[in-house]
Amino acid sequence: MKVKIKSWMGVATWRWIANDENCGICRMSFENCCPECSLPGDDCPLVWGACSHCFHMHCIVKWLNSQPNSQQCPMCRQNWKFNIQ
Amino acid sequence: MSLKPKQVNFDNVWQELKETVKQVLTMANVPTSVWQDRFSDVYSLCVAFPEPLADKLYFETKQFLENHVQNMLATQVAPPDRNSSERKNILMNYYKAWSEYSKGIEYLNNLYSYLNQQHIKKQKISDADIMYGNASPDNQELMEIGELGLDIWRIYMIQSLGDELVAHTLEGIKEDRMNGIDSKYVEVIHGVIQSFVQVQGYKKKGNLKLYQDLFETPMLNESGKHYRNEAAKLLQRCSVSEYMEEVIKILSDENRRAQRFLDSSSVTKLRKECEERFINDHLDFLYSECKEMVSQEKRKDLRNMYIILKPIPDRLKDLLKQTFLDHIKNEGIETISTLKGENIHIQFVENMLKVHQKYQKLIADVFENDSLFLSALDKACASVVNKRINERQPCRSAELVAKYCDSLLRKSKTTESEIDTKLTNSITIFKYIEDKDVFQKFYSRMLAKRLIHEQSQSMEAEEAMINRLKQACGYEFTNKLHRMFTDISLSADLNNKFNSHLKDENIEIGINLSIKVLQAGAWPLGPTQAAIPFAVPQEFEKSIRMFENFYHTSFSGRKLAWLHHLCHGELKMSYLKKSYIVTMQTYQMAMLLLFESCDSLTCKEIQETLQLNDETFQKHMQSLIESKLLTSSTENFERDTEIRLNFDYSNKRTKFKISAALQRETPQEVEHTMNAVDEDRKLYLQAAIVRIMKSRKILRHNALIQEILSQSKVSFTPSISMIKKCIESLIDKQYIERTPNSGDEYSYVA
Numbered sequence: 001m002k003v004k005i006k007s008w009m010g011v012a013t014w015r016w017i018a019n020d021e022n023c024g025i026c027r028m029s030f031e032n033c034c035p036e037c038s039l040p041g042d043d044c045p046l047v048w049g050a051c052s053h054c055f056h057m058h059c060i061v062k063w064l065n066s067q068p069n070s071q072q073c074p075m076c077r078q079n080w081k082f083n084i085q
Numbered sequence: 086m087s088l089k090p091k092q093v094n095f096d097n098v099w100q101e102l103k104e105t106v107k108q109v110l111t112m113a114n115v116p117t118s119v120w121q122d123r124f125s126d127v128y129s130l131c132v133a134f135p136e137p138l139a140d141k142l143y144f145e146t147k148q149f150l151e152n153h154v155q156n157m158l159a160t161q162v163a164p165p166d167r168n169s170s171e172r173k174n175i176l177m178n179y180y181k182a183w184s185e186y187s188k189g190i191e192y193l194n195n196l197y198s199y200l201n202q203q204h205i206k207k208q209k210i211s212d213a214d215i216m217y218g219n220a221s222p223d224n225q226e227l228m229e230i231g232e233l234g235l236d237i238w239r240i241y242m243i244q245s246l247g248d249e250l251v252a253h254t255l256e257g258i259k260e261d262r263m264n265g266i267d268s269k270y271v272e273v274i275h276g277v278i279q280s281f282v283q284v285q286g287y288k289k290k291g292n293l294k295l296y297q298d299l300f301e302t303p304m305l306n307e308s309g310k311h312y313r314n315e316a317a318k319l320l321q322r323c324s325v326s327e328y329m330e331e332v333i334k335i336l337s338d339e340n341r342r343a344q345r346f347l348d349s350s351s352v353t354k355l356r357k358e359c360e361e362r363f364i365n366d367h368l369d370f371l372y373s374e375c376k377e378m379v380s381q382e383k384r385k386d387l388r389n390m391y392i393i394l395k396p397i398p399d400r401l402k403d404l405l406k407q408t409f410l411d412h413i414k415n416e417g418i419e420t421i422s423t424l425k426g427e428n429i430h431i432q433f434v435e436n437m438l439k440v441h442q443k444y445q446k447l448i449a450d451v452f453e454n455d456s457l458f459l460s461a462l463d464k465a466c467a468s469v470v471n472k473r474i475n476e477r478q479p480c481r482s483a484e485l486v487a488k489y490c491d492s493l494l495r496k497s498k499t500t501e502s503e504i505d506t507k508l509t510n511s512i513t514i515f516k517y518i519e520d521k522d523v524f525q526k527f528y529s530r531m532l533a534k535r536l537i538h539e540q541s542q543s544m545e546a547e548e549a550m551i552n553r554l555k556q557a558c559g560y561e562f563t564n565k566l567h568r569m570f571t572d573i574s575l576s577a578d579l580n581n582k583f584n585s586h587l588k589d590e591n592i593e594i595g596i597n598l599s600i601k602v603l604q605a606g607a608w609p610l611g612p613t614q615a616a617i618p619f620a621v622p623q624e625f626e627k628s629i630r631m632f633e634n635f636y637h638t639s640f641s642g643r644k645l646a647w648l649h650h651l652c653h654g655e656l657k658m659s660y661l662k663k664s665y666i667v668t669m670q671t672y673q674m675a676m677l678l679l680f681e682s683c684d685s686l687t688c689k690e691i692q693e694t695l696q697l698n699d700e701t702f703q704k705h706m707q708s709l710i711e712s713k714l715l716t717s718s719t720e721n722f723e724r725d726t727e728i729r730l731n732f733d734y735s736n737k738r739t740k741f742k743i744s745a746a747l748q749r750e751t752p753q754e755v756e757h758t759m760n761a762v763d764e765d766r767k768l769y770l771q772a773a774i775v776r777i778m779k780s781r782k783i784l785r786h787n788a789l790i791q792e793i794l795s796q797s798k799v800s801f802t803p804s805i806s807m808i809k810k811c812i813e814s815l816i817d818k819q820y821i822e823r824t825p826n827s828g829d830e831y832s833y834v835a
Contacts, residue, residue, distance in 0.1 A: 003677050007597035008654035011537055012645045013605040
């Protein structure tokens with residue numbers, strides 16, 4: 001071996017993998033946080049439903065709390081279940 | 086003795102009582118038993134049967150007092166046939182008579198206390214009546230004996246002698262100003278003056294009126310005349326600086342004099358008169374050398390000037406302040422406009438600090454930290470710091486201060502405590518910067534570089550600095566900076582977890598990996614450079630995959646993007662005579678790794694294998710050639726230029742680093758930062774406009790501008806044209822509209 005890698009210091013950024021650009025509830029982009037928060041990131045995470053729709057966690061929780069009778073996804077009206085990947 | 090009312094013979098009792106009254110008034114010896122008998126005599130007269138004799142007693146006593154005072158005047162104080170030398174003694178005589186009489190009348194008041202309490206107080210008008218002006222100006226009202234006595238003194242003694250007395254007291258004060266007089270005489274004069282106050286001391290309203298009319302006004306006139314003369318004399322022979330010193334001396338002398346001679350109510354009035362005549366009347370003269378004093382920083386003169394001007398609320402102080410302000414400004418501009426060379430940022434901050442500290446000290450020493458001058462200092466510094474040296478270019482101060490902080494926070498040999506003080510001081514300059522958002526942009530870029538390349542001197546210093554900024558500008562200003570810190574410490578945890586994961590799974594990857602995972606929004610990394618295409622060499626692609634998999638299991642729903650231009654690594658070279666460990670960037674690593682199976686390659690081959698764009702390829706190949714690890718067949722890199730491994734390479738060090746051109750701040754980068762700031766400002770302004778309009782619904786143009794300015798003040802001062810553009814674009818986007826009736830009014834479109 002002529003050259004060998006001893007160590008590597010890598011830098012990466014992370015983004016959410018979402019099937020849409022924007023949150024369907026607050027219409028903010030997933031790169032940004034929900035309107036209640038001031039900074040995107042761990043404090044304002046995204047969640048996925050079993051129906052594969054994705055929202056800011058704060059947004060969907062607020063939505064579900066405002067729907068006393070049926071817990072439906074606001075996009076497709078299927079029953080909402082958190083998808084734990 | 087019985088308290089029962091009984092019949093009394095007034096004349097008999099009064100005869101005896103009169104004797105005692107006389108003794109009391111002349112301060113003769115009155116035995117206790119006699120005093121008590123007379124005390125009860127007063128009582129028995131007041132409650133006499135069948136008719137109370139109180140009124141008669143009062144009348145007789147008044148008569149007696151009148152006679153007594155007139156007698157004193159004629160015999161003791163101012164005999165009608167006195168000669169001129171006796172006239173001189175009038176003050177002395179009056180003072181003696183007054184001392185005796187005033188004390189006597191006080192005792193007499195006690196002797197008559199039953200009459201006072203029961204007979205006179207009852208018909209006296211109450212305080213409330215006086216306060217609300219219900220009292221009729223009825224002079225026939227009865228007074229307490231003590232008051233009566235004082236009033237009689239006023240009528241018979243002061244009314245006839247007043248002017249003469251005043252003339253003599255003024256004479257005395259004048260004498261004291263010229264040559265000084267001995268303390269006994271001072272006491273006499275003071276006593277005489279005080280008698281004018283005391284003789285009306287019982288009055289609830291206007292008790293100083295007699296004193297003021299009779300004595301104070303002429304005294305102030307006389308003093309004013311004297312001051313005017315003195316000032317004129319001083320002006321003829323003194324320079325401004327000497328004049329000020331003399332005046333300060335005179336002021337304090339006069340103050341002491343006032344306290345010795347006058348009633349305390351007059352002290353400030355006399356001082357005011359003195360200031361008027363010596364200072365206010367000659368402001369122009371004082372100001373004539375003000376500029377010079379400031380520009381030559383004559384501390385003693387400035388100090389005197391301040392002492393003199395302090396009590397006067399006047400334009401001159403403003404002039405002094407303005408001159409001072411201009412002086413600081415000139416010095417400041419001079420010190421920052423001549424900066425040259427590499428370390429402009431250090432010179433800028435440190436020169437500015439020197440100016441600031443110098444004048445801060447001067448203000449403390451000379452101007453007693455007067456807030457007027459401190460604010461002048463602030464204004465001057467702010468206008469220097471925010472001055473555009475070159476009209477066409479934006480002000481560079483924010484950038485320079487940020488750079489200054491950067492140079493301190495980077496690894497260096499400076500001691501921790503020195504860095505700490507320097508950073509604390511830099512906040513002083515930072516506070517004057519208007520474009521704090523520009524500072525923030527530069528600072529966060531430099532912080533990002535320090536954190537990613539691990540160039541920080543210490544994390545404590547970094548954090549302390551951010552806390553200082555937070556204190557100065559609030560949480561909003563620094564929360565992105567905090568976010569970056571969190572990412573760095575989260576990444577450290579992540580690496581530990583990854584390593585123990587590898588251990589658990591018994592995986593050996595052969596590379597010491599250390600990964601920083603950053604949150605895309607919080608770091609000012611610039612979107613352009615993230616998307617450079619690059620084929621990761623297989624030698625460490627596996628390790629990267631491994632890490633990515635590990636990451637995805639820890640954090641679901643996230644996608645990693647590698648910023649290869651920010652990555653670097655260590656390569657061990659074992660094809661040379663000695664083996665070397667070289668630190669270099671990922672692209673350079675990748676290039677060197679290609680030579681594993683051959684000794685020479687063309688540029689085209691390298692670039693295509695790695696899928697690099699021209700710019701990146703050129704830049705990194707250049708630095709490898711410069712380091713002499715590789716050799717090139719031509720000067721410029723053409724497609725078929727041959728690149729060879731340099732087998733003759735040798736270096737004294739076995740561990741070194743290939744410097745990359747990347748870390749230097751290029752002019753484009755500065756421009757880029759400024760553009761980014763502009764973009765942010767527009768967004769900020771638009772958001773502010775929408776917020777304001779949403780709450781106000783309808784607002785006039787000027788009012789809107791004012792609100793925007795006050796909201797944005799914390800981080801920057803927007804130009805009016807930028808605000809107008811933002812309003813226009815919001816009208817286009819139909820957030821707001823112009824109201825139909827008025828040209829300069831907007832309304833919110835819900």
